[in-house]
Amino acid sequence: MALAHDGIMGAVAMLLAFVLRLDFDGFLLNWPVLLGAAILFGVMVSTAGFLLGLNRGIWRYASLPDLVAIAGATSVAIALFIVAEFLLIRLNAIPRSSVVIAWAFTVVLLAGPRAAYRVYRNHHDSKRRRKAEPAGGRNVLLIGATDNAEAFLRAIKERDRTSFEVLAIIDERGRRTGRSIRGVPVMGPLERLPQILSRFEARGRRPEAIILTRSRDDYERHASIEALVEIAATQKLEILRLPNLLDMQSIDAEIELRPIKLEDLLQRDPVRLDVPKIQSMIQGKTIMITGAGGSIGSELARQIADLNPGSLILLDASEFALYTIKSELSQRWQNIDIQAALCNVREKEAVRTIVERFKPDVLFHAAALKHVPMVEAQPLEGIFTNAIGTRNVADAALSANVSRMIMVSTDKAVNPANVMGATKRMAEMYCQALDLDPEVIGTRFITVRFGNVLGSAGSVVPLFEQQIKAGGPVTVTHADMERFFMTIPEACLLVLQAAAYTPAPQHERGRIFVLDMGSPVKIVDLARNLIRLSGRRPDKDIQIVYTGLRPGEKLYEELFDSKETLSETGASGILAASSRSIKRAVIVRIFDEMQCVVSARDLQGAVKLLKSTVPEFTPDMEDHLLMSIKRSAKS
Structure with a gap:
């Protein structure tokens, strides 16, 4: 025809x-x-x-x-x-x-x-x-007179049914006010949104949601996402984002809008990766991850699986966490040999046996106890897992001639005010000593330090979300408390970047790679944004209550010690810190002694040795440690 x-x-x-x-x-x-x-x-x-x-x-x-x-x-x-x-x-x-x-x-x-x-x-x-669905779906406004807005309008008009009725497009600066896109009027500027809403409400068609059409980076030039979230909360509107353009181009697929997430409010620049370098480190190689069932370990496993390793060894002490991540990876990446090793990094011989058996080319050590108050209450457990466990993994890597071991550290290791941070600093020192030892030739020991990650197990974000869901109040320890934040995927990408960088010259060894965390974020601002994202107003619909600092907490975290020397690495988003180090023979003796006092459950001796090894460890609150020691002595 x-x-x-x-x-x-x-x-x-x-x-x-x-x-x-x-x-x-x-x-x-x-x-x-x-x-x-x-x-x-x-x-x-x-x-x-x-x-x-x-x-x-x-x-x-x-x-x-x-x-x-x-x-x-x-x-x-x-x-x-x-x-x-x-x-x-x-x-x-x-x-x-x-x-x-x-x-x-x-x-x-x-x-x-x-x-x-x-x-x-x-x-x-x-x-x-219109005959089949006289209600016309949900009334919505689009924010931004963009190509994405036009694509969305075209997509919903081409489908036999839609759950959206676009009432207007809001041009943030009002430059296109009075025009139309595919028959939908353009209004603005954004400051007049309350009046625009009132106009539609008078007609009985008040919008239920606003849909953002710009990318996160584009909003920095037009209107901050924080401002839009504030307006949405004030006007009691749901705030959504457009899906991928490719998803909208499929006629058969439903258009699924996603809610704004806390990550969208961080306003961080996207990570620029040296993909060929990372791929050459991973592709076809045997990769092992300790703590593979945790937040960081599991995301590392996903990103590494995407790079087509020869085999992927997942090690974790939690049977359920290990089963969960192995099942997920085996289903998604059926062409990769994925093995699960149920093992606690505290068990020296078990760790050595597993590493010797699989002989990984690269080993990522993410296993740790990281919940500050929990470790403060049980210091011996933190020392055993974070310090001695790291030594067990590092020694096994050295014995098996692993090409490189990457230890995931934390900003709490800088001038630590809690046992968790001090144990991670001790672990850093052990890996540094091995990396600086001229007799260690075949294996590199790399330490990567970064701050908090959004949504990780035990972090503040899931707690806030639970409190908001329950109707409040949201509990914040202090109005001035600040933390560095990044997303879990971003942190893992930069860990891979740092691992792939690893320069060979002896004078550059022993440095600690520190991820660029951007500017610190006030915890109370984080709480307020989460409340707004839920469609409610902080201090009105949901109250914020200050509970005071918990044992071992600091108001501010640091990524670098003032005594550390900073330098550029040439890798995007990564700096290097040259910090105080101890010779391998000395740190080995210290760890041997720590092994003895921990095995003897000598809490007082363990804390004393921890403080002498990490002299910058100055707890803000020592009473709880003394109480722990007294309880230990009685038992």
């Missing part, structure tokens, strides 16, 4: 060109030749359309690419027609300019019916949807 239509339209276009060029009387003087030429051109149009696949296009979805294809097919048909007419009649009786006119007429006659059919179908379908 399409080929027949195009052929007929081509013949009509050529006839019109002859009549326009020669006028009607001139056409009649030589009409048999001209009519034959028009029929021949129609055949050429059908032939060109078949060769270029013009007949395979669906008229209902005709668009700009189809117009380009029509122009191309018409050009091919013109070329074929000129060659054929020259061979047949040497182009006698064919006005040269009529060919150009025929090209324009053909494009119009081929594209016009397609466009008209699309308009008809869209109108017909919209009318049918």
Whole structure:
């Protein structure tokens, strides 16, 4: 049908060109030749359309690419027609300019019916949807007169049904106010949103949600997401984001909008990775991850699996966590050899046996006890897992000739005010000593230090979300408390980047890689934003209560010690710190002694040794440690 239509339209276009060029009387003087030429051109149009696949296009979805294809097919048909007419009649009786006119007429006659059919179908379908769904779905506003907004409008109009009724598009700065996109009025600026809402409310069509159409980075130039969240909370509107453009282009798929997440409010620049370097470290290699069932370990496992390792060894002390992550990875990456090792890093011989068995090329050590108040209440457990456990993993890596071991550390290791931070600093010192030892040749020991990650197990964000869900209050320890934050995927990407960097020169060894965490965030601001994201107002709908600092907590965290020397690494988002180190022989003796006092459950001796090894360990509150020691002595 399409080929027949195009052929007929081509013949009509050529006839019109002859009549326009020669006028009607001139056409009649030589009409048999001209009519034959028009029929021949129609055949050429059908032939060109078949060769270029013009007949395979669906008229209902005709668009700009189809117009380009029509122009191309018409050009091919013109070329074929000129060659054929020259061979047949040497182009006698064919006005040269009529060919150009025929090209324009053909494009119009081929594209016009397609466009008209699309308009008809869209109108017909919209009318049918309105009859089937008189309510028209949820009333929403789009924020941003963007290409994404146009794509969203096009997508919902092309579907047989939609759950959205777009009332207006809000141009943040009001520069396009008074215009329209696909029939939807553009209003603005953003400051007039309350008045715009009142106008729709007066008509009985108050919006239920606002949908952001810009990317996160783009909002920095137009309107901050924080401001939009504030407006949405004040006006009691749900705030959503558009899905991926590719998802909207699928006619059969439902358009699923996602809510704004806390990560969207961090306003961090995207990580620029040296993908080839990271891939060369992972691809085809045997990779082991300790603490693989935890927040960081599991995300590392996912990102590493994406880089096609030869095999992936997951080690964790939790049977359930290990089973969960192995099941997920085995289902998603069936081509990768994934092994699970149930093991506690405290068990020296078990760790050594597993590492010797699998002989990983790269080992990521993410296993740790990280909950500050929990470790403060049970210091021996923190020392055993975080310090001695790291030694067990490092010694096993050295014995098995692992190419590189990467220890995941924390900003709490800088001037630690709690046992958890001090144990992680002790672990850093052990890895530093091994990396600096000139006798250690085959294995690199890399330490990567970063701050808090959003949504990790035991972090403040899930707690706040539970409190908000329960109706409040949200508990914050102190109004001035600040922390560094990044997302779990971003932290893991930078860990991989740091691991891949690892310079070989001896003078650059022993440095601690520190991830660029951006600016610190006040915990109370975090709480307020989470309340707003839930559609409620802080201090009105949900109260914030200050509970006071817990044992071992600091108001401010630091990424660097003032005595550490900072330097650039050349890797995006990563700095290097050269900190105080201890010779390997000395740190080994300290760890041997710590092993003895911990095994003897000598809490007082363990804390004393911890403080002498990490002299910057100055607890803000020592009473709870003394109480722990007294309880230990009684037991």
